[in-house]
Amino acid sequence: MGKAINQLLEAGYHWLAAWFVENPQALFPESCWSGYVLAALIQCALLLNVVAVGALLFIWMERKISGRIQDRLGPTRVGGRFGWLQTLADGLKLIAKEDLIPQDADAFLFRLAPYLGFAASFMALLALPFSNGWVGWEVNVSLFFILAVMGLEVFSPILAGYASGSKWALFGAIREAAQVVSYEVPMGMCVVVPVVLCGSMNLLTIGNAQAGLFTNWYIFHDPFTFCIFWIYFTCAIASVNRAPFDLAEAESELVAGFHTEYSGLRWSFFFMAEYGSMFAVSGLAAILFFGGWHGPFPIFYGLGVSGGDFGWWPMQLANAAGCVNFILKAVVGVTVMMWVRWTLPRLRIDQVITTCLKYCTPLAAGLFLGAVILKAVHFPSINDLAPAVRPGEVRESWVLLEAPAPVVEKGPVEKEHAQSEHARNLPPIVSEKQLAASPQTEGGSL
């Protein structure tokens, strides 16, 4: 993206400069740095809006859905029909509220805590691909990175609870920290299963490996992956502190948990973080188990348009369609979380920890073992039994030229090996022969 914008900007500069100077090349000998900065800013703004605008939308959805589930209408008036401006009105109210800081509070940490949680939830979106190649930062270990960053969110409630100087806040914070930290264990185990099936921790590769008919999706890969998805979803709900696991803010016993003392805009930051991470875990579920940006039926493949290089714009159009696919899947995940919230009663704290340690962790471990054994004995998946479309054959959206097409036949080890072979054929950076010829350089290279 940086390159494309850079070229556009450069062309624009030259066109403008041509009006004033003879030789615009002399003015701008290098490529414009501003293209990269602009591209970075555009991506930042887009991601920030996923969290901010997404929260507006999700809060409205939550009101409507909870209303319907409880057999009432929910907001109906603000903004014409459906009350779709209700959240904006609430936001204005929150901005206008007084910003209180309790007397006993550690003011610095109290102010900082909401932003910390927001930053962590925002950072998780940084490595989350929205379509084939549409990712803020393509990192090799993006799945691991997202999990790690979402684990950092726990500092926000801990600091908020401590800095509030109130025992309700502290109780809520300790509960939430215990819950989030323990649910990271089964969640990590569930997430590893698609990684093992695909052979990569890169979410782009995992998503592309599930292209084709919906039978290629990892949730339908074998019975173990089907079961492990539900454990993942349970753990995901717990790790974003949604009901029935929202012990941290159990009103009957803890007032409002770690954000008891917060008001106004600071308070709303906690909720933006919560909805942001709800979207992130649902998006992760969509990529890991539901084929990411690939639709259930390969329409273009059926029409005879598949693979090949159709130029930049058709690729981006296909990617945009993939992005819509992905966001729809993620929103369905968020909706299911809301449905669960307004249906099930809240668990007690010991029941929450029991669910994690006595049920989720052993189940996840057993299912993980089963899935790995099936993989090791090359047990055929549904798609292998009735091969409708093989994953490697069809690509509904195309990657930009840098990323290689998903190779399904080769294992990850051979692939990585081939990559390093390829790198070795480039101009030699480390002269391997020299290294091999003189064994002592190995120890003495420090």
Add this chain to the structure above:
Amino acid sequence: MLLAAINWHSFFFLFFALLACGFAVGVLVSTNIVRMAFYLVMSLSATAGLFFLAGAEFVGAMQLMIYVGGTMVLLIFGVMLTARERFIDMQTPGGQWVLAAAAGGLFFFILVVNAFQVPDWSTPNPHQDQLSIAESKTTTQIGAAFVGVRLDRPEADNATQRAGMSGYLLPFEIVSVHLLVVLIGAAYLARAKRRVDQPGS
């Protein structure tokens, strides 16, 4: 134009380095134990950013996951369990500060001088631009090294050389058993002891 001449790698290195060093100094200067913990979290996260910049993506993510997300949460739990009023702000006598600053300053001086002594260390990689992105994708190689296969050096025919690079299977096993033993031991040490009521007390 200055902005056009900026090396963005250096720019982000400076950004993360200043964050890491600044918050580390914050840990040192602050007397409030909870703030110290917070500064340490920020310093370690910035260090993870430095790892990402150096091309060690897996180690950076690991730093965030284990160090910041695991060890630091543990440490903060410890801080909260012991945070009574008189232990939150503990002042150090001035004499100790002077002594520590002198020793630390001397150490720092030696380290920094030595960092620039070897010309090979302070010359940048001349082929930096030619490195492909695949060079930083070391995750599979790290995984293979842990089970005893070195994919990064397949070409060594020398038997003695191959003996020394047979991977990290044994250290990996030792470390995992060590971690298990240590965690059980820590849980045993820190368990809630039932107080034995002395007769007559």
Add this chain to the structure above:
Amino acid sequence: MNLLTDPITVSHYMVVGAVLFVVGLVCMGTKRNALGVLMGIELVLNGANINFIAFGSKYLRAETLGLDGQLIALFVIVLAAAEAAVALAIALNFYNNHSTIDVDRADDLKG
């Protein structure tokens, strides 16, 4: 030498590592809170880790440690986690027995 326009070398990383190392060292020396001492240890280990990563990075040097730098850094991280768990257990035990966390008061051989 302009820091913003010149490429980064191993020496720059080593200076950052040195700052973290020395700060951690001084932290260990001056903090009276046992957990503060622990934080100093974490800083020292991180300073060492930065050096390992820098020497193993292909972006900084033509002839690197290779994968060994990253692997050793991983071991350091894992061992640091183990060390923190044990040290924390000891600190909590000390706190339970003596109801203080001040390391200067830990001068009994038998508690």
